[in-house]
Amino acid sequence: MATIFTKIIEGQIPSYKIAEDDKHYAFLDIAPLTRGHLLVVPKKEVDYIFDLEADEYALLQQFAHKVALGLKSAIPCNKVASIVLGLEVPHAHIHLIPMNSEKDVNFSNPKLQLEAKEFQEIAQLIRSHIN
Secondary structure, X not given: OOOHHHHHHOOOOOOOEXXXXXXXXXXXXXXXXXXXXXXXXXXOOOOOHHHOOHHHHHHHHHHHHHHHHHHHHHOOOOEXXXXXXXXXXXXXXXXXXXXOOXXXXXXXXXXXXXXXXXXXXXXXXXXXXXX
């Protein structure tokens, strides 16, 4: 059975796509901690990030690096946090979260409530900063 992330990658569930290549997909988190909070996933379904082969893991990190640089340029912040949790969805993923303090990456914080137009504007802004 396909994960929710696979359904997003395949277009069965809509997303606010940030970037994509043949092996990876990046999209905005729909329950963000901060503006620009996004997820980077391998297209290959694997539950645990460290179950990826070493070369697949390296390519995922390279893709995340490229996306994080664009995110940092697009959204004013001190740093972009890179967090791997992966307990809710059995599909490896990296959270990239613009942060100004460590409080910004507390997953028990209330999530932002954004309108579709805001998500679209944020996605376009980030996409425009990715090389």
